[in-house]
Structure formats: structure tokens, C-alpha cells
Amino acid sequence: MGKVTFSRGGIHPRDCKYARECAIEELPLPKTVYVSMVQHLGAPAKPLVAPGDSVKVGQVIAEPGGFISAFIHSPVSGTVKGIAPRKNLAGDPVMHVEIAVEGDEWDPAIDRSGDLVTDIPDDKALILGRIKACGVVGLGGATFPTHVKLSPPPGKVADCLIINGSECEPFLTSDYRIMIERPKEVVVGAAIMQKVLDGCHCVIGIEENKPEAIAAIRAAVAELGYPDIRVQVLRKRYPQGGEKQLIDAVLHRQVGSGGLPIDVGAVVQNVTTSFAVYEAVQKNKPLISNILTVTGDKIPAKLQHNYLFRIGVPLSFVMEQAGGIPDTAAKIVSGGPMMGKAVSNLDATTVKGTAAVLYLSEAATRRQKESHCIRCGKCADACPMGLEPFLLNRLYKAADLEALEKNAAQDCIECGCCLYSCPAHIPLLDHIRQAKGQVMGVIRARAAAAKAAAEAKKQ
Amino acid sequence: MTQTVIWTVAILAVLGFLLALILFWVARRFKVEEDPRIDEVEKVMPGANCGGCGFAGCRAFADSAVKAANMDNHYCPVGGDEVMQKVASILGFTVTAKAPQVAVVRCNGSCANRPVVNDYDGAASCRVKAALYSGDTLCSFGCLGCGDCVAACQFGALSMDPETGLPVVDAQKCTACGACVKACPRHIIELRNEGPRGMREVVRCVNKDKGPVARKACAAACIGCGLCMKTCQHGAITVADNLAYIDYTKCKLCRECEAVCPTGAIHGVNFPRELDKEAVKKRIADRKNKEAANG
Numbered sequence: 001m002g003k004v005t006f007s008r009g010g011i012h013p014r015d016c017k018y019a020r021e022c023a024i025e026e027l028p029l030p031k032t033v034y035v036s037m038v039q040h041l042g043a044p045a046k047p048l049v050a051p052g053d054s055v056k057v058g059q060v061i062a063e064p065g066g067f068i069s070a071f072i073h074s075p076v077s078g079t080v081k082g083i084a085p086r087k088n089l090a091g092d093p094v095m096h097v098e099i100a101v102e103g104d105e106w107d108p109a110i111d112r113s114g115d116l117v118t119d120i121p122d123d124k125a126l127i128l129g130r131i132k133a134c135g136v137v138g139l140g141g142a143t144f145p146t147h148v149k150l151s152p153p154p155g156k157v158a159d160c161l162i163i164n165g166s167e168c169e170p171f172l173t174s175d176y177r178i179m180i181e182r183p184k185e186v187v188v189g190a191a192i193m194q195k196v197l198d199g200c201h202c203v204i205g206i207e208e209n210k211p212e213a214i215a216a217i218r219a220a221v222a223e224l225g226y227p228d229i230r231v232q233v234l235r236k237r238y239p240q241g242g243e244k245q246l247i248d249a250v251l252h253r254q255v256g257s258g259g260l261p262i263d264v265g266a267v268v269q270n271v272t273t274s275f276a277v278y279e280a281v282q283k284n285k286p287l288i289s290n291i292l293t294v295t296g297d298k299i300p301a302k303l304q305h306n307y308l309f310r311i312g313v314p315l316s317f318v319m320e321q322a323g324g325i326p327d328t329a330a331k332i333v334s335g336g337p338m339m340g341k342a343v344s345n346l347d348a349t350t351v352k353g354t355a356a357v358l359y360l361s362e363a364a365t366r367r368q369k370e371s372h373c374i375r376c377g378k379c380a381d382a383c384p385m386g387l388e389p390f391l392l393n394r395l396y397k398a399a400d401l402e403a404l405e406k407n408a409a410q411d412c413i414e415c416g417c418c419l420y421s422c423p424a425h426i427p428l429l430d431h432i433r434q435a436k437g438q439v440m441g442v443i444r445a446r447a448a449a450a451k452a453a454a455e456a457k458k459q
Numbered sequence: 460m461t462q463t464v465i466w467t468v469a470i471l472a473v474l475g476f477l478l479a480l481i482l483f484w485v486a487r488r489f490k491v492e493e494d495p496r497i498d499e500v501e502k503v504m505p506g507a508n509c510g511g512c513g514f515a516g517c518r519a520f521a522d523s524a525v526k527a528a529n530m531d532n533h534y535c536p537v538g539g540d541e542v543m544q545k546v547a548s549i550l551g552f553t554v555t556a557k558a559p560q561v562a563v564v565r566c567n568g569s570c571a572n573r574p575v576v577n578d579y580d581g582a583a584s585c586r587v588k589a590a591l592y593s594g595d596t597l598c599s600f601g602c603l604g605c606g607d608c609v610a611a612c613q614f615g616a617l618s619m620d621p622e623t624g625l626p627v628v629d630a631q632k633c634t635a636c637g638a639c640v641k642a643c644p645r646h647i648i649e650l651r652n653e654g655p656r657g658m659r660e661v662v663r664c665v666n667k668d669k670g671p672v673a674r675k676a677c678a679a680a681c682i683g684c685g686l687c688m689k690t691c692q693h694g695a696i697t698v699a700d701n702l703a704y705i706d707y708t709k710c711k712l713c714r715e716c717e718a719v720c721p722t723g724a725i726h727g728v729n730f731p732r733e734l735d736k737e738a739v740k741k742r743i744a745d746r747k748n749k750e751a752a753n754g
Contacts, residue, residue: 091593331580344577344592367580427582434587 042068140270169336189274296359511636569623
């Protein structure tokens with residue numbers, strides 16, 4: 001089968017995958033880790049430990065705070081020092097459990113050997129239970145609890161599982177490294193999820209700029225011989241890794257406005273999530289570590305790394321271990337350059353979804369002076385959701401919420417293609433993100449009112 | 460040729476007459492009886508259409524006022540008592556006078572007081588900035604400095620001071636319509652009574668962090684020590700969430716709180732004389748000694 005891609009919009013930013021040849025190294029342990037209680041989409045987790053408790057690696061330290069939430073495990077062994085609010089990446093206070101590191105003693109239930117386990121348990125409930133108990137969340141960016149995503153609501157059936165190995169963001173190489181170094185584990189993880197979804201098709205989508213990863217995964221698929229798993233080469237294009245875009249590229253199905261992938265029979269999981277699922281189900285290892293890339297533009301090769309880090313390690317420690325902050329860095333971003341968040345607080349800690357520490361130079365990051373919209377329509381051409389960013393920008397300024405909803409501001413996936421392509425440097429995304437928040441507020445309020453009215457009618 | 464002209468004119472004239480007849484009939488048949496007082500009330504309104512009264516504009520205010528049973532929910536902050544008296548006399552109501560109000564910026568986190576720790580390069584809008592992160596200083600409560608309030612003000616009463624990076628209210632132009640209060644994502648701006656001859660006492664800080672944290676972020680922060688509350692004889696000051704607040708309805712403008720505040724977070728505005736802190740402190744000490752002596 002030839003290369004495919006999504007049908008609408010998209011851009012071609014420079015690749016910049018400078019750290020692609022850096023093998024995954026294990027990051028040493030710091031003296032103290034701070035484990036955030038907000039590491040997933042949904043309700044914050046509730047701490048189960050108290051100051052003074054001693055914990056082992058992999059021990060549960062927090063339970064889910066709601067249906068959409070996840071368990072959190074201790075990434076180190078040591079003593080709990082305190083549970084207090086601490087500033088996160090954006091400077092907002094969030095509950096953290098502070099643990100002083102003492103040695104590296106693991107929970108004996110965890111299989112730490114490197115042997116590949118290919119026999120998948122037959123019991124679906126057992127698999128889902130393990131995924132939930134191990135606190136696995138989507139590591140592609142949204143950190144949505146994986147067990148919830150793998151349990152389609154009644155009446156809906158998944159007929160295709162898509163494993164997302166596109167890694168379309170420039171600079172990031174963590175998914176690439178895991179596909180090269182642990183291809184078999186990724187494929188077993190995919191097969192596990194395939195089993196949970198009642199043996200649906202499974203497609204592993206990888207962009208064409210990663211031929212080594214394609215070869216490695218293909219070899220693993222052939223060797224392991226699970227039925228109905230295939231690799232699909234994708235044409236390079238951003239934002240291919242967006243759920244709706246990937247479904248369009250692989251299955252040629254469109255997820256409607258306000259819809260979910262399951263509405264068109266698809267479930268999308270990242271390759272790193274697949275690896276985490278493998279470790280959870282086959283090795284009983286909770287999600288306490290992840291891979292992050294330390295890279296940037298115009299920085300020396302010795303500062304570039306792919307680290308296997310324990311969750312809760314402060315970003316400042318990561319940077320220190322990687323060789324310090326380069327002089328050229330004007331902006332430090334957590335995540336990719338397109339959708340990542342600027343780090344305003346270097347003492348913030350890593351969370352389950354941390355994918356990269358990116359140093360951007362002044363030239364690469366500085367915004368240029370905004371000028372007037374010349375109606376060139378480049379933003380509308382670039383928008384992968386088929387929106388009209390210039391129009392949404394004007395409607396936001398006019399505070400016309402009704403028109404914003406009609407023009408589907410709520411469907412924005414915040415990929416940044418409009419901002420990237422605007423020759424007038426208008427902060428389109430900043431404004432549309434605001435508009436989206438306001439429209440979502442209106443939609444939620446309306447849904448809540450409708451629910452209340454229905455309940456009142458019942459009584 | 461002549462005939463064509465004559466026919467054209469004749470047809471147009473007849474058509475015009477017929478249409479006029481239809482219009483005349485429609486106007487009579489479907490006439491909406493509107494209370495003439497709506498127009499009268501609208502005439503005395505300031506016509507700013509700012510929405511400060513809570514209605515969509517001056518006409519909407521007039522429409523609602525005419526139908527209302529009393530004037531309790533109708534007050535035009537722009538026109539103030541003068542306009543409300545006129546409105547009341549048209550509608551035959553009485554109104555009680557309200558003290559004139561003014562917008563007050565409750566943050567003194569100027570560039571000198573509050574060091575900037577990182578550089579913001581996004582869209583120049585407080586709302587956008589507030590949604591992204593806690594701000595370019597260590598204070599996550601104070602002014603973001605992008606001027607959403609200035610943009611919201613229709614009366615030109617707000618401007619950004621380039622030296623301090625904070626908005627400044629021109630009390631002469633401020634109509635207390637409340638547009639800036641709504642525009643500020645950090646809820647720094649508050650409407651307060653103007654006070655006698657414009658004199659008022661304000662805590663210019665909204666930081667709810669604990670004392671040391673707040674102090675580290677800003678030299679002029681309220682640290683919630685409660686000295687002002689203990690000193691105040693009128694019960695006008697409350698401290699909640701490490702932050703003092705002066706109730707302007709109870710404040711007697713004695714300026715004692717201002718004198719004892721260790722960080723200078725309390726400001727007296729428009730007082731004719733500068734505060735002699737030592738003299739006021741002595742006065743407080745004398746009073747306390749006397750109280751102690753009296754048991």
C-alpha cells in the first residue's frame with residue numbers, strides 16, 4: 001500500500017529531529033522527587049500516603065479522583081516528606097507528593113527482567129484491570145486514561161485500533177527511539193489492546209521520515225506473527241498525529257464535529273502508550289517512567305539526549321543532567337514546538353505526559369510584529385479541521401459567541417497551523433483558544449441546563 | 460419620444476400614489492402603541508450605551524424602567540444621581556441618592572516592586588495571558604499589564620502608566636460603569652465609593668499567597684499580618700486568605716492602618732496632607748497605653 005495522509009489542511013515544518021541518533025539513556029535519580037496529582041486528563045488523583053510513610057518503587061500513592069482519572073505510583077523508594085501545593089509548569093499551584101529518595105527498592109510484584117513476554121492473557125477484564133491499576137494514560141499528549149479509552153461505551157464497537165507512531169511534531173524523537181529500541185514490546189502492547197477491543201484490525205501508522213522505525217516495527221510484526229496487525233507508511237505532514245487526522249489518513253473516515261473516534265469505530269493509541277500497556281500487562285510495571293527528548297535548535301550535540309526518566313523528577317534536574325541550559329536558549333518548551341507549553345517555572349516537575357525539553361533560540365521563537373490581515377486565506381488552507389481562523393479571530397474580537405459556535409470554534413485542535421502560516425503574524429491561535437474556551441463553556445452550561453430540566457420533568 | 464416620457468411619468472406617479480396608500484394603511488393598521496415616556500427617559504440618559512446599568516443600552520434601560528414597579532434595580536452609574544432624579548420625576552418615582560463610585564486598581568505591583576522573572580511574547584491580551592500561565596512575575600494574582608481594562612473603557616478614563624506598567628484611573632472621567640471590572644481576568648479592579656472629596660483608603664494588593672511567598676514576589680504585597688485589622692477602631696478591615704480588605708462603607712479615613720502597614724500595601728488617595736506615620740503611630744501607642752492604664 002502506498003503512503004497516505006489526511007485530506008485537509010496541514011503544514012510542513014522543518015524536521016529538526018537532531019536527537020534521533022541518541023540512544024535512550026537512563027536518567028539518574030535526584031535527591032527529591034515531586035509527584036504531581038494532576039498528571040492525566042480528568043479529576044485530580046487523591047493522595048493515599050501521609051508524611052513519614054516509606055514507599056517502594058511502584059507502590060500506589062494516589063487513587064483516581066473520579067471516573068476519568070488514574071492511579072499514581074511512587075517512581076522512587078524513600079520517605080514521603082509532605083503533601084503540599086507546588087507550582088506546576090504554568091506557575092499554577094497543584095498538589096504534589098514530595099518523596100525523599102533512599103536507594104532504589106522496587107515492589108517485588110514487578111517483573112524487572114528484560115525478557116520479552118509474548119503470551120497475552122485471555123481474560124479481557126484482567127487486562128483492563130491491570131492497565132487501570134498501573135495508571136496507564138495516553139502518552140501522545142492528551143494523557144487521557146487508557147482503560148477508559150479501551151472500554152467503548154455500550155452500543156459502540158471499535159473495528160480498528162490505530163497505533164500512532166507518526167510523531168509529526170518537529171524536534172521530538174522519543175517515540176522514534178522507542179520504535180527502534182523496543183519494537184517487539186510496542187507490537188505486543190498493540191496486540192494486547194487489539195485483544196481488549198475484541199480482535200479488531202490494528203494499523204501502526206508511521207511517517208515516512210522514519211524508515212528505520214518502519215523497518216524495525218515491520219520486522220517485529222513479522223517475527224511475532226500476531227494476526228491482523230500491519231504497518232502503514234504515512235506521508236510526512238503536521239498534524240498527522242492528531243487523532244482525527246490520523247483516522248482520516250489511515251481509514252479515510254471523518255469524525256464529525258463534537259464526535260469521538262469511537263463514533264467511526266476507531267481507537268487511537270500512541271506507540272509509547274502501547275509500550276506502557278505492554279509493561280503494565282506483561283510485567284506488572286506501573287507507569288512510573290517515560291521517555292523524554294532534550295533537544296533544541298542551534299545547540300551542541302552533547303546537550304541532546306533521549307532519557308528514560310522517573311516521573312516526578314524536576315525539570316531543572318533533567319536540564320542539569322543533560323549538561324545545563326545552553327546560552328542560546330531564549331525559550332524553554334515542555335513538549336514539541338507546535339503544541340508544547342513554554343516553561344515559566346524551571347522547578348516544575350515532569351509528569352506522565354512530559355515528552356520533551358526543548359531549547360529554542362531567540363531567532364526561532366521570537367514572535368514578529370503583528371500587522372493587518374490581508375485576507376490571503378493561508379490560515380484557512382492550513383487548518384486541518386477545515387475552520388476559518390481569520391473569521392474566528394474577528395468573531396472573537398466582536399465577542400459574538402453565537403457566531404463562533406456556528407463556525408465551529410469548539411472544533412479547534414490547537415495545532416497552531418494557522419499561526420504558523422499567517423504572513424501577518426496575527427496571534428490567531430491565542431484568540432481562537434480563548435474563543436474555544438468560551439464556546440465550550442456555553443455548550444456545557446446548555447447541556448447542564450438541559451439535564452436539569454429533564455430531571456425536573458421526571459419528578 | 461415625448462409620449463414615452465409622459466407614460467413613464469404617469470405610471471410612476473400612479474404607482475407612487477398606490478404604494479403611499481398601502482404604506483399609510485399598514486402604518487395605521489399595525490401601529491405599535493409605545494409608551495411615550497420611553498423616549499422621554501431615553502432623552503435624559505447620557506447615551507453612552509455602555510451597559511454599565513446591566514441593560515443592553517440606554518434605550519433598553521428606558522424601556523425596562525418604564526415597566527418597572529420601582530427604581531430599585533435601575534441605576535445609571537454614568538449619569539449618577541442627577542440623571543436618576545430626572546428619570547424618577549418623569550416616571551413619578553422617588554430615588555434615594557447613591558454615593559458616586561469610582562474604579563480602583565487594587566495592585567501596586569509596579570516594575571520596581573515586582574521583578575519580572577520571564578518574558579511574555581504572546582498575544583497582547585490579559586485574558587490570553589491569564590489562560591496560558593500565572594504571569595511573568597512570581598505573583599499569580601496581580602496585574603498582568605496587557606491593558607484589557609484600558610481597551611474596555613469607553614470613556615478614556617483608564618491608561619497604562621509606562622513607568623509602573625499598571626493601569627491608572629482618571630477619576631474625573633471614570634463613570635463607574637464597571638466595564639473594566641468585567642474585563643480584568645484577575646479581578647483586580649473594584650468599584651468603590653468615591654469618598655468625601657475623593658479621599659479613600661485602599662489595600663492595593665490582591666495576593667492571597669502566604670506572607671513570605673507574597674513578599675518574595677512583590678515588595679508592595681499585603682502579607683496578611685493583620686496589624687491593620689488590630690489597629691482599626693471601626694471594624695472596617697477584615698483579613699481573609701492572607702489578604703486584608705477595607706470595607707469602604709465602614710472606613711472613617713483615620714489613616715491609622717496606612718501608618719502601621721509594614722509593606723506599604725495600604726494607600727490613602729487624595730488626602731490633602733501627606734501622612735505623618737510617626738505621629739499617627741504615636742497616637743495609636745498613646746491610646747493603647749491609656750486603654751491599658753484604664754484596665
